[in-house]
Structures are given as C-alpha cells and as structure tokens.
Amino acid sequence: MKAISVHTFGGPEVLKLQYLADPRRPESGEVLVRVKAAGVNPYDTYMRAGTYGAKNPILPYIPGSDAAGVVESAGAGVDLKPGDRVYTTGTITGAYAELTLCNRSQVHRLPPGVNFAQGASLYVPYATAYRALFQLAQAKPGETVLVHGASGGVGLAAIQFAVAAGMSVIGTAGSDEGLQAVTREGARAAVNHKSADYRKQILDLTHGSGVEVILEMLANVNLSHDLKMLANRGRIVVIGSRGNVEITPREIMLREASILGVYLWGVPDSEAAQIHAAIQAGLYAKTLRPVIAAEIPLASAPEAHRKVMEPGAHGKIVLIP
Ligand code: NAP
Numbered sequence: 001m002k003a004i005s006v007h008t009f010g011g012p013e014v015l016k017l018q019y020l021a022d023p024r025r026p027e028s029g030e031v032l033v034r035v036k037a038a039g040v041n042p043y044d045t046y047m048r049a050g051t052y053g054a055k056n057p058i059l060p061y062i063p064g065s066d067a068a069g070v071v072e073s074a075g076a077g078v079d080l081k082p083g084d085r086v087y088t089t090g091t092i093t094g095a096y097a098e099l100t101l102c103n104r105s106q107v108h109r110l111p112p113g114v115n116f117a118q119g120a121s122l123y124v125p126y127a128t129a130y131r132a133l134f135q136l137a138q139a140k141p142g143e144t145v146l147v148h149g150a151s152g153g154v155g156l157a158a159i160q161f162a163v164a165a166g167m168s169v170i171g172t173a174g175s176d177e178g179l180q181a182v183t184r185e186g187a188r189a190a191v192n193h194k195s196a197d198y199r200k201q202i203l204d205l206t207h208g209s210g211v212e213v214i215l216e217m218l219a220n221v222n223l224s225h226d227l228k229m230l231a232n233r234g235r236i237v238v239i240g241s242r243g244n245v246e247i248t249p250r251e252i253m254l255r256e257a258s259i260l261g262v263y264l265w266g267v268p269d270s271e272a273a274q275i276h277a278a279i280q281a282g283l284y285a286k287t288l289r290p291v292i293a294a295e296i297p298l299a300s301a302p303e304a305h306r307k308v309m310e311p312g313a314h315g316k317i318v319l320i321p
Contacts, residue, residue, distance in 0.1 A: 062094025068119025
C-alpha cells in the first residue's frame with residue numbers, strides 16, 4: 001500500500017511517501033479500513049517533529065489518527081462488514097495510508113450525507129471542542145462563549161456545538177476567509193485577532209460585562225488578556241498553547257474565575273462514550289458539518305503539515321490517498 005512513513009523526527013520533509021506491505025489481516029475485535037481521506041491535525045506535526053513528549057511514536061511510524069473510508073475486512077466478533085462507511089478515532093497502524101488497521105472501538109459508522117473528507121475531520125477537532133465546552137467549561141444555553149481561534153478545526157467545531165446548544169458565540173480569526181467561515185457557521189460576531197482593538201470589540205459586544213466561557217487556542221499569547229474579558233465566575237479552557245505566559249492571579253480572584261486545561265488523550269472511557277454519542281447525534285441532526293479548507297494528495301503530506309501551522313485557517317486540511 002501507499003503510505004506516509006516517518007523514519008526520523010524533523011521538519012515536514014521527513015514525511016516520505018513509500019510503498020509498504022499492507023497491514024496484517026484483522027484479528028478478533030479488529031477492523032481493516034480502506035482510507036478515503038485522512039485528517040491533518042496540529043498534533044500530527046508535533047509528533048513528526050519529536051516534540052510531543054510522552055506521546056512521541058516509536059520510529060518508523062505512519063502518522064495520523066483521524067481517517068474515513070470503508071471497511072475492507074473485519075475480524076471475528078466485529079459487527080461491521082466490508083463496504084460499511086466509517087470514520088476512525090485512532091488507529092493501530094496510522095491513518096496517512098491507503099489501509100489502516102484499527103481496534104473496533106476506534107471505528108464509528110459514518111452517517112449518510114457526511115462525505116469522507118468530513119469524516120476524516122471529526123475526531124480530534126469535534127471531541128476536543130465537545131470536551132472543552134460541555135465536560136470542562138459546563139457551558140449553558142444563553143451563555144456567551146468566546147472561541148478564541150475559531151477558524152480552525154477545533155474552533156469551527158466548537159461554534160457548531162455551541163450554537164446548536166443555544167449559546168451566543170463570538171469567534172476570532174486572522175483572515176477574511178476565516179472570519180467568513182466563523183459567521184457562516186453561526187457565530188453572532190467574528191472579530192479579527194490581528195486588529196489592535198479586538199479585545200475592546202469583544203467587551204463592547206457584551207456591553208462591558210465579559211463572556212462566560214473562553215475556549216483558547218493560543219494561550220501563551222492570549223491568556224493574560226482573556227482574564228480581563230471574562231465575566232464573573234467565567235471559565236477559560238486552554239486547548240492550545242505554544243509557549244509560556246505570565247498572568248495576574250488577582251484577575252482570577254476578582255472574578256472567581258476558573259482556568260481549565262483539556263487533554264484529549266486523557267479522556268476516561270465513560271466520558272469518551274458521551275463524546276462519540278454527541279458527535280453522532282449532531283451529524284444526524286446536521287448541526288455538525290465539518291468544514292473542509294483543502295483536500296491535498298497523500299504524496300503532498302509535507303505541504304499539508306506546513307499549511308496546518310500557517311495563519312489563515314478556514315477549516316480542515318485533509319489528505320487523499
Ligand atoms: P488549526 O485548524 O490550525 O487552527 C488554529 C487556530 O488558531 C486558527 O483559528 C487560527 O486563526 C488560531 N489563531 C492563530 N493565531 C491566534 C491568536 N493570536 N489568537 C487566537 N487564535 C489564533 O488548529 P486546531 O486543530 O483548531 O487546533 C487549535 C490548537 O489546539 C492547536 O494548537 C492544537 O495543537 C490544539 N489542540 C489541543 C488539543 C488538546 O487535547 N489539548 C486537542 C486538539 C487541538 P487564524 O489562522 O485565522 O489566524
């Protein structure tokens with residue numbers, strides 16, 4: 001099969017297209033999936049660079065956790081058959097490939113009307129958004145949510161979840177295309193996080209009282225300012241951070257505020273089951289509609305890894321084998 005293989009940690013150029021042996025036949029409780037699309041997430045780039053700490057893979061490896069495709073074959077005791085449309089929430093052998101071997105628990109049915117590119121855009125973004133918004137921030141209908149970095153995979157997913165649950169959403173982006181995507185998905189306001197007065201714009205949108213919840217994609221840049229945009233008893237969930245930041249704890253005290261962190265790989269099974277159920281329900285109800293920014297051939301995986309780390313997000317980047 002064709003696959004992207006990483007033999008040494010480094011820049012995007014270490015992603016090499018190779019012809020590898022197909023994965024072994026699925027054993028009991030396993031599923032072999034023919035991949036039609038693989039989602040590209042920022043954490044794929046940290047793993048490739050060898051900077052993901054405890055989660056660094058053993059070399060050589062095939063990157064990717066989020067794929068969509070059809071069942072090629074299934075092991076004993078598996079309630080899926082060849083041809084069934086599915087998406088993955090992890091794999092045994094890696095998603096950037098024509099075939100990927102998975103445990104049954106990592107494979108979910110793809111509802112009709114959801115295409116493969118969208119299926120490959122589900123797990124990491126939507127599960128993270130759901131966990132941050134509902135399981136950690138415990139956001140409620142009627143509350144105002146600031147999605148700080150709303151134009152990317154997690155941000156657009158968070159807008160869709162929040163709007164469907166009756167929240168008022170303000171989203172930020174750094175490009176015109178990103179701002180358009182934020183409003184198209186239902187945010188009541190889109191604000192450019194590159195403009196000098198954008199924090200004032202956000203406070204003005206709440207008539208000075210601040211937002212109840214902030215989902216933060218770049219905490220090292222924004223966390224200290226976020227605290228000043230927060231309502232009393234407000235909650236900030238740190239989703240992304242690429243460095244350190246200094247904050248003034250008094251801002252937390254004054255508001256009796258909370259700062260929470262999300263770590264998708266640490267979600268207990270019982271809460272993961274809630275997440276999967278919510279994603280399935282939203283897909284069937286069409287309140288969740290993954291937005292695809294670019295479909296890129298598998299061979300151009302290095303370009304996809306460069307793009308996902310560049311400014312100007314407006315949806316998901318997927319690889320097509
Ligand atoms: P993505 O698709 O690349 O989107 C990145 C987002 O960050 C874009 O909306 C981008 O906006 C925005 N951004 C850029 N500069 C910003 C700034 N100064 N202030 C606020 N936002 C800014 O990435 P993603 O998949 O949505 O993931 C977002 C972050 O969450 C990444 O760092 C990722 O590693 C992390 N993450 C963490 C977990 C976890 O378990 N903790 C899980 C999933 C993702 P523009 O491009 O429009 O400027």
